[in-house]
Structures are given as structure tokens and as C-alpha cells.
Amino acid sequence: MTIDGNNMQSKQSGVKVVIATVIGNGMEWFDFTIYSFMASTIAKLFFPSGSDMTSYLLALATFGVGFFMRPVGGMILGSYSDRYGRKSALSLTVILMAVGTLLIAVAPTYDKIGFMAPVLIVFARLLQGFSAGGEMGSAAAFLTEHAPENKKAFYSSWIQVSVGVAVLLGSLIGLCLTQALTQTQLESWGWRIPFFLGTLIGPIGVYIRHRIEEPETFKKVRVSNAPVREALTQHKTKIVISFMLVALWTVFTYAILFYVPSYSTRLLGLSRSDGFMCGMIGGLALIIFTPIVGYYADKWGKRPFLLYSSIITLLVTYPLFKFINIYPSLFTVSIFQVVMGILISGYIGAILAAFNETLPTQVLSSGISIAYNFAVTLFGGFSGLIITWLIATTGDNVAPAYYIMIAALISAIGAYFYRESETSITIKSESYV
Numbered sequence: 001m002t003i004d005g006n007n008m009q010s011k012q013s014g015v016k017v018v019i020a021t022v023i024g025n026g027m028e029w030f031d032f033t034i035y036s037f038m039a040s041t042i043a044k045l046f047f048p049s050g051s052d053m054t055s056y057l058l059a060l061a062t063f064g065v066g067f068f069m070r071p072v073g074g075m076i077l078g079s080y081s082d083r084y085g086r087k088s089a090l091s092l093t094v095i096l097m098a099v100g101t102l103l104i105a106v107a108p109t110y111d112k113i114g115f116m117a118p119v120l121i122v123f124a125r126l127l128q129g130f131s132a133g134g135e136m137g138s139a140a141a142f143l144t145e146h147a148p149e150n151k152k153a154f155y156s157s158w159i160q161v162s163v164g165v166a167v168l169l170g171s172l173i174g175l176c177l178t179q180a181l182t183q184t185q186l187e188s189w190g191w192r193i194p195f196f197l198g199t200l201i202g203p204i205g206v207y208i209r210h211r212i213e214e215p216e217t218f219k220k221v222r223v224s225n226a227p228v229r230e231a232l233t234q235h236k237t238k239i240v241i242s243f244m245l246v247a248l249w250t251v252f253t254y255a256i257l258f259y260v261p262s263y264s265t266r267l268l269g270l271s272r273s274d275g276f277m278c279g280m281i282g283g284l285a286l287i288i289f290t291p292i293v294g295y296y297a298d299k300w301g302k303r304p305f306l307l308y309s310s311i312i313t314l315l316v317t318y319p320l321f322k323f324i325n326i327y328p329s330l331f332t333v334s335i336f337q338v339v340m341g342i343l344i345s346g347y348i349g350a351i352l353a354a355f356n357e358t359l360p361t362q363v364l365s366s367g368i369s370i371a372y373n374f375a376v377t378l379f380g381g382f383s384g385l386i387i388t389w390l391i392a393t394t395g396d397n398v399a400p401a402y403y404i405m406i407a408a409l410i411s412a413i414g415a416y417f418y419r420e421s422e423t424s425i426t427i428k429s430e431s432y433v
Contacts, residue, residue: 017146018158020090020212025139026162027094027201028132031101033170033258033279034194035125039384040262041191045109046118065122066129067381070373075228077134078369082227082362086142089134089365090209096131098202100124105195137369144356145364150298156352157294160345164286167257170194171279178272227366231359235367238358242371244414248310249351250372250380251407252344255400257282259384260337267397268328278333285341286348293349302350302357306415309346314408316343321401347411357420379407 035042081089103124110117139159147155173194181190231239261279264270270278297305320339324332352368359367383403390399 017143017212018155020209021139021143022158022162022165023201023205023209025135025159026166027198027205028097028128028135029163029166030170030201031097031128031195031198033166034173034198035104038174038191038194040266041187042121045111045187045191046107046121048110066125066132067377069126069129070133070377070381071370073130073133074137074369074373075133075366077130078137078366079226079228081134081138081141081365083225086138086145086365087209087212089138090142091206093131093135093138094202094205094209097128097135098199098205100126100128100131101195101202102199103127105192105199133373134369136372137365137367140352140355140368141361141365144353145361152356153297153302153350153353154291154294156356157291157297157349159352160290160294160348161287163253163257163348164283164290166283168280168283168287171261171276171283173197175273175276175280178276227363228370231363231367231370235359235363239367239371241414241418242355242358242367243375244410245306245351245354245418246372246375246411247379247407247414248313248404248411249348250376251383251404252313252340252347254380254383255387255404256337256340256344257286259387259400260333262384263387263400264328264333267391268324268333270328270330270333274330274333277330278337281334282337282341285338286345289342289345290349293345294353297350297353301420302354303415303418303420305346305350306354306418307412309343310408310412310415313343313347314405314412317404317408318398318401321398325397354418354420358418 077089077093080092101124103120107120107124108117136159140156143159144152144156177186177190177193257279260282261275264278265272265275293305316339320336324336355368355371356364387400387403390403391397
């Protein structure tokens, strides 16, 4: 085999690893996206209360319920990944998510089975939350361990691209449904279509993930018998810093990508079609800009992107929300989504590679899962519910800005204390020689 042949084989292997990782992660985010976008319909069908606001809050609360299981899933599945391999853990998370999605797709509504209808939805969300809790840690560990030393941010950025693809596809399907179906058809059966589509991706994800190899880094490392305990006892400071870094990441995802399309229709007076268009624009911005950030984060370092993106977010979020409330239209919200999409990409394009440098391989999946899922549960899962409640209580449509700014401040502090590894600094310096 020639050197060129080896390089070609390595590139093909890299592409296969990226596809195997992002297809399952994308499916998980697709299911979360669909539930978020269909929240108002699900509220009416499964949580009738006589008040549209109360039903909507109940639907958002159920969306957040799944996040209570994420730390549990993160610790159990993260530990499983560190002890028995990334492949097995990643296949298991896809299966669990597909089952939870299928339950939502086939669940009878409240007028058919009464209180058991919301119970089924809550159970499905708990199962999805458990699955999602193990997905990000295992996927991040798997992809960064496969990546060359000088391309870890670029490789891991594709996990974040899959989030953008999920938001884009979820918004596109929502747009198509609202255009093709009447409101009666949508509420009768149309809302189930995207959940069935999400279920079908499960077997594909398992098949692809089963055909890839474990990272060589993982094969060579000492396997910890208690990775969660080791992570919590020997790497507490690093996990705290990682937790702080995740705060803005998760608020970006749930308060901007998932919540703004609904915010646009409920509070700014845009049509449902325009709301889905806003979601598509946000997803497209992530797809375009995140790998670019990942590429340059490998050259310039992860810390500058994390620090400056969080500081700029802290400064511009309030004016941007004020702008779309003074001039509400598809055009202004599109500008909002593009600007925020660039800031989100600037932050998340570097973050997973930063985790890879912060934690050692034998506890990498467990450590990421702990930091990520506790931060997601605290800051992200109930963000839609909290923001909706804040707006309803204060009458201030700009309330989401304050929530995002708090997260930006926390993550800016985390980014300040984060330090890149000596290996990363050496590789970065050599790239300019």
C-alpha cells in the first residue's frame, strides 16, 4: 500500500466514523426537535385543560420531564461506554430512542384513553431522556478518539452539524405538513408522521454503528472498573469547568433553536409556516458555520472561540430580542437566527474537542455525560417552560434574553478557567511552522 493509498484509506475510514456517529445523534435531536415544534398540537391532544396556556405549559413540562432521566442515563450509559466500548453504547442509545419515539407516534390521545394518554407520553419522554443521556458522551468520546490529533475539533464539530441537520429537517417536515394538511388533518393524524419517520432511522443507525471499529485509543487504555466514581473523585474541577461550558451550549440549543420558532408564532404574530422557516434558517446556519469553526479551532485553539462567543452573546442577546419585538417579521427573525446561528457555531464548534482535552480516555464518556447531562437538565430541558412562564408572569417578551445572558456569563467564566492541553498547543504551534 502506498502512502497515498494509506491516506485515502484513512480518509474513507474517517468519513465512515463521522457518518456513523452523526446519524444516530442526528436522529436523537430530530426527535427532540419534532416534539418541541409539535408542542402546541400535542398540548391540545394529550393535555386538555380548558386553557390553551395551561395545556401548552403542560406539554413543555413533559418535554422537560425527559431531562430528569438524562443524568441517570448519562452515568449508566457513560459508564457502560467506558467499560465495554463506544460501539455497544452507541447502538443501545439508538435503539432506546427509537422505542421512545415509536411510543409517541402510536400513543392514543386523551379523548381515547383518558389520563393514560399523557402517562404514555411522559413514559416515552423518560425513555428518550435516558437514551439521550448516554448519546452525547459516547458519541463525543468515540469521534474525538478516532480523530487525528490536529483535527479533533473539526471531527467533533460534525456532531453539532447533525443537530443543525435535525433542526432543519424537523422544520422542513413541519413546514410541509402545515402547507399540505388542514388543521383538522394535522391534529387527527398528520402530527404522527415525523415521529414515525424518526423511528425508521433507528435500525439504520444500529446497522451503521455496528460496522465500525472501536477507537485505537480506547483499545489501548486502562479500563476503569468504576469510571463514574473515578471521574467524580479524581477530576472534580475539570467536570465543574465542563459543566459551566455546557450551560450556554444547552441554552443555545433549547432557547434559540427549539424555542424561537414557537416564540415567533405565539408572541410575534408570525404564521406557523414562518415559524418553521425560522427553524430551518437556524439549522442551516449551524450546518454551514460549525465545521468552519471546528477547522479553525484546531489551528487557533478552542479557548478563544469559547470565550469570545460567550462574551459576544452576553452583549448582543438583549438588543437582538428587542429588535425582533419592535420589528416582528420573517425578515427580522431570520436576521436574528443567522446572527445567533453564527454565535452558536462559534461556541459549539470547539466545545467537544475541549472536553476531549480536559478528561482522560478511561473516564471520557462518563465525565462528558455527567457534566453535559446535569447542565442540560438544569439549564436546557425546562428552558421553554421557564421562558414561557417568565413571559406570562412579567408580560415582557424580551424575558428569554435574560435567561440566555445568565448562561452566557456562566460559560464565559468556565471558558476563562479552561486551559488547553500541552499537546494541543504544540500541534497548534507546529501548524504555523
